[in-house]
Amino acid sequence: MVQAKPLTEKTISQSNQIIQFNHPVKYRTSEWYTGHGEIVASGDNRSFEVSASYHLKATVKLVNQILNLDNPTLAEIYSSRGRCVAIVDQTVDELYGEAIRGYFEYHEIPLELLSCRAWESDKIPQTVHKLLAFLGKDGCDVSRNEPVLVIGGGVLSDVAGLACALQHRRTPYIMIGTTVVAAIDAGPSPRTCTNGSQFKNSMGVYHPPVLTLVDRTFFRTLETGHVRNGMAEIIKMAVTDDPILFKLMEDYGSRLLETHFATLEGDEELQEIADEVIYRALFSYMKHEGTNMFETYQDRPHAYGHTWSPRFEPAAKLMHGHAVSIGMAFGATLATEMGWLSADDRDRIIALCSSIGLSVYHPILEDMDIMLEGQKNMRRKRGEGGLWAPLPIGIGECDYAQEVSSGLLQQGVEKHKQLCVSLPSGGEGKEMYLSDLGLA
Numbered sequence: 001m002v003q004a005k006p007l008t009e010k011t012i013s014q015s016n017q018i019i020q021f022n023h024p025v026k027y028r029t030s031e032w033y034t035g036h037g038e039i040v041a042s043g044d045n046r047s048f049e050v051s052a053s054y055h056l057k058a059t060v061k062l063v064n065q066i067l068n069l070d071n072p073t074l075a076e077i078y079s080s081r082g083r084c085v086a087i088v089d090q091t092v093d094e095l096y097g098e099a100i101r102g103y104f105e106y107h108e109i110p111l112e113l114l115s116c117r118a119w120e121s122d123k124i125p126q127t128v129h130k131l132l133a134f135l136g137k138d139g140c141d142v143s144r145n146e147p148v149l150v151i152g153g154g155v156l157s158d159v160a161g162l163a164c165a166l167q168h169r170r171t172p173y174i175m176i177g178t179t180v181v182a183a184i185d186a187g188p189s190p191r192t193c194t195n196g197s198q199f200k201n202s203m204g205v206y207h208p209p210v211l212t213l214v215d216r217t218f219f220r221t222l223e224t225g226h227v228r229n230g231m232a233e234i235i236k237m238a239v240t241d242d243p244i245l246f247k248l249m250e251d252y253g254s255r256l257l258e259t260h261f262a263t264l265e266g267d268e269e270l271q272e273i274a275d276e277v278i279y280r281a282l283f284s285y286m287k288h289e290g291t292n293m294f295e296t297y298q299d300r301p302h303a304y305g306h307t308w309s310p311r312f313e314p315a316a317k318l319m320h321g322h323a324v325s326i327g328m329a330f331g332a333t334l335a336t337e338m339g340w341l342s343a344d345d346r347d348r349i350i351a352l353c354s355s356i357g358l359s360v361y362h363p364i365l366e367d368m369d370i371m372l373e374g375q376k377n378m379r380r381k382r383g384e385g386g387l388w389a390p391l392p393i394g395i396g397e398c399d400y401a402q403e404v405s406s407g408l409l410q411q412g413v414e415k416h417k418q419l420c421v422s423l424p425s426g427g428e429g430k431e432m433y434l435s436d437l438g439l440a
């Protein structure tokens with residue numbers, strides 16, 4: 001039998017006038033969010049200070065065949081709540097809508113589903129407004145404690161996560177990432193956002209899903225270009241944090257690409273490798289990202305490849321993964337120029353990206369105005385204390401460059417160009433450009 005808690009747990013110290021406040025469990029309404037704090041009075045009856053901490057429990061789980069009728073995962077979450085409000089990527093709805101509707105019908109759970117086009121060009125505030133209309137009073141009137149189900153790629157997870165953050169200031173959501181990027185990176189990420197006019201992801205809030213379900217069976221229907229695109233985010237964690245993951249990608253990267261992570265074909269061994277690669281990438285990413293909720297610490301290995309690319313990615317109309325891999329390859333060359341990384345490790349990084357058709361070079365790197373502007377924007381975004389550019393110092397470890405002078409930047413670009421022209425592809429990747437631009 002659980003002992004009833006006292007109404008409020010207060011510690012009052014008259015001398016320094018500190019009141020600690022732990023809100024009683026019986027008043028708690030959220031499964032996922034809790035908080036406590038203290039209030040300290042100065043003693044002059046004119047000012048006081050409040051310190052509060054916010055606690056979030058977020059779970060990330062690899063699952064198999066989430067939409068199979070006999071898979072209880074979603075039914076267990078939604079049947080007791082009496083309905084499921086879902087936002088689904090339009091393409092995913094076309095491919096899996098019948099299975100999604102069939103699942104909820106079979107489990108007798110009313111489903112209110114919005115199918116939302118989520119191209120990169122839709123990653124704009126208007127899409128967030130549209131989603132808010134669906135979630136809000138004139139739509140489904142989602143309650144503050146009702147977890148919205150979001151099923152789709154990274155664009156949808158960013159905009160729908162932001163809409164959930166705005167609905168009642170913080171409405172929980174459950175994310176099923178259906179692309180590689182969304183499964184291992186954008187999906188569980190606390191960073192929800194929309195694009196600004198020139199700079200990607202510039203408006204948003206920190207609001208991770210309370211539960212991320214990763215089911216690689218969705219990768220079966222992805223275009224191969226999108227599988228490749230997502231692999232850049234896996235390589236990012238391999239280079240900066242996990243040498244075993246790096247070796248797995250060297251040994252199996254091409255096979256995982258061809259088989260869409262062992263969903264088109266592949267024996268039991270490849271299936272296990274696919275799960276291990278996904279798990280390692282996720283764990284490594286969330287170890288750093290999930291524990292640094294508000295990006296107040298800049299030891300962020302997952303920002304590798306993302307220092308200059310947010311500026312040149314939209315300018316060159318690159319797919320996100322290719323922009324990141326160009327940023328990573330350039331970062332490796334720069335790290336070698338700075339004496340941080342051996343030439344052998346630099347070449348391994350560039351070779352791994354190239355081996356699966358990711359770009360490692362684009363002439364836009366030579367546009368110093370764009371590169372320096374990207375650097376300036378990034379410095380501002382990361383808090384003005386420095387550039388904090390993660391650069392590899394070996395395979396599986398990195399450090400952070402506080403400053404990169406324009407001279408060093410130029411030197412790095414020249415060296416990188418020289419290295420890449422000798423590659424069979426000249427550094428170009430396969431299907432490196434966005435195809436959905438201009439169609440919005």
Ligand SMILES: NC(=O)c1ccc[n+]([C@@H]2O[C@H](COP(=O)([O-])OP(=O)(O)OC[C@H]3O[C@@H](n4cnc5c(N)ncnc54)[C@H](O)[C@@H]3O)[C@@H](O)[C@H]2O)c1
Pocket residue numbers: 089090091092095118119120123152153154155156158178179180181182185186187189190191192193200201218219220221222223226229230320
């Ligand atoms: N918040 C973060 O931390 C974070 C991290 C990484 C990337 N991102 C963002 O994620 C976005 C890229 O995400 P993405 O690569 O998933 O692209 P995406 O969301 O554009 O999806 C790619 C395409 O695949 C389609 N699709 C989705 N699932 C499918 C499936 N199972 N089968 C067939 N088609 C499917 C989509 O409709 C879309 O056309 C970028 O905008 C990037 O900025 C955010």
